[in-house]
Amino acid sequence: xxxxxxxxxxxxxxxxxxxxxxxxxxxxxxxxxxxxxxxxxxxxxxxxxxxxxxxxxxxxxxxxxxxxxxxxxxxxxxxxxxxxxxxxxxxxxxxxxxxxxxxxxxxxxxxxxxxxxxxxxxxxxxxxxxxxxxxxxxxxxxxxxxxxxxxxxxxxxxxxxxxxxxxxxxxxxxxxxxxxxxxxxxxxxxxxxxxxxxxxxxxxxxxxxxxxxxxxxxxxxxxxxx
Amino acid sequence: xxxxxxxxxxxxxxxxxxxxxxxxxxxxxxxxxxxxxxxxxxxxxxxxxxxxxxxxxxxxxxxxxxxxxxxxxxxxxxxxxxxxxxxxxxxxxxxxxxxxxxxxxxxxxx
Numbered sequence: 510x511x512x513x514x515x516x517x518x519x520x521x522x523x524x525x526x527x528x529x530x531x532x533x534x535x536x537x538x539x540x541x542x543x544x545x546x547x548x549x550x551x552x553x554x555x556x557x558x559x560x561x562x563x564x565x566x567x568x569x570x571x572x573x574x575x576x577x578x579x580x581x582x583x584x585x586x587x588x589x590x591x592x593x594x595x596x597x598x599x600x601x602x603x604x605x606x607x608x609x610x611x612x613x614x615x616x617x618x619x620x621x622x623x624x625x626x627x628x629x630x631x632x633x634x635x636x637x638x639x640x641x642x643x644x645x646x647x648x649x650x651x652x653x654x655x656x657x658x659x660x661x662x663x664x665x666x667x668x669x670x671x672x673x674x675x676x677x678x679x680x681x682x683x684x685x686x687x688x689x690x691x692x693x694x695x696x697x698x699x700x701x702x703x704x705x706x707x708x709x710x711x712x713x714x715x716x717x718x719x720x721x722x723x724x725x726x727x728x729x730x731x732x733x734x735x
Numbered sequence: 736x737x738x739x740x741x742x743x744x745x746x747x748x749x750x751x752x753x754x755x756x757x758x759x760x761x762x763x764x765x766x767x768x769x770x771x772x773x774x775x776x777x778x779x780x781x782x783x784x785x786x787x788x789x790x791x792x793x794x795x796x797x798x799x800x801x802x803x804x805x806x807x808x809x810x811x812x813x814x815x816x817x818x819x820x821x822x823x824x825x826x827x828x829x830x831x832x833x834x835x836x837x838x839x840x841x842x843x844x845x
Contacts, residue, residue, distance in 0.1 A: 533762075533763035535762055535763070545761070545762055545763050587792075590759070590761060590792055590794060591759075591761075591792040591793065591794060591823070591827065592794060592795075592830075593793060593794055593795050593797075593798050593827040593828070593830050593831035594795060594830060594831060595794075595795065596762055596794065596795050596796060598762075615795070618795045618831070619832065620795060620798055620799055620802060620831055620832070620833055621802075621832060621833055621836065656762075656765075656796060656799060657795060657796065657799045658799055658802065658803070
């Protein structure tokens with residue numbers, strides 16, 4: 510049984526009765542669903558960009574751009590919506606939350622070459638370690654493969670972000686290398702760990718998926734030796 | 736966010752069928768285009784012009800739908816896909832690096 514479903518190539522544009530101003534649900538899992546951004550989401554982004562914990566753990570160019578390039582301008586929404594090199598979707602928990610728990614996106618999308626980069630940001634501390642990020646990344650990976658025709662995804666993680674590295678591994682990503690001292694947090698340089706996954710490996714994860722995805726806190730332990 | 740309107744017109748010139756789209760062609764709306772093109776292929780139509788002059792936004796999902804349409808149509812005997820573009824569409828195709836794979840029409844249409 511598939512744990513997730515997304516709006517496939519032939520699905521109607523509006524699979525549910527949500528008003529358009531609430532965003533269109535693109536993919537739905539057991540714990541979270543992904544929906545398109547709306548102008549009102551900029552209010553959430555405004556709070557997230559000022560969170561020093563997120564800045565340190567993720568170092569998101571997406572959030573950085575909203576704050577420092579666009580100066581939190583409402584025009585950022587249209588820029589994201591019409592950017593042909595990225596798909597940014599809001600992560601909503603299926604139960605228990607009244608606002609988005611984060612954002613997940615594919616960026617630097619190369620449609621002809623079939624690759625893109627993945628970024629998953631869980632912004633609510635209470636939503637961490639619940640499998641939301643893992644499922645959101647899984648959903649957008651399937652979307653990238655099924656709808657965008659991607660065959661490879663990459664992700665970069667700061668060496669100290671063990672939670673993200675373990676999440677990627679749970680989704681079948683493999684550590685492919687280390688960019689030595691490529692990240693700077695304002696005080697010192699850190700290694701960036703590169704992860705990648707290919708289409709057949711994404712398919713393997715989809716076949717392996719169970720309806721219930723229990724988390725094992727002891728799984729994985731940060732980066733592998735180089 | 737509004738839905739993409741798709742209007743089909745049959746035209747005689749070169750046997751092309753024109754699909755005219757209006758509004759954003761994005762992750763929220765691209766599935767409709769995919770469905771329409773697949774339906775046309777199933778009906779034996781292989782020569783299509785997608786008129787994007789009234790499209791107001793185009794993201795990666797929209798371009799992926801156009802690429803899929805191109806693949807599906809070119810796989811048919813005598814199949815062809817022509818895009819009638821505007822500045823927004825041209826910019827998106829350039830930025831995505833896909834503009835060279837499409838046959839473009841900038842004229843007044845058919």
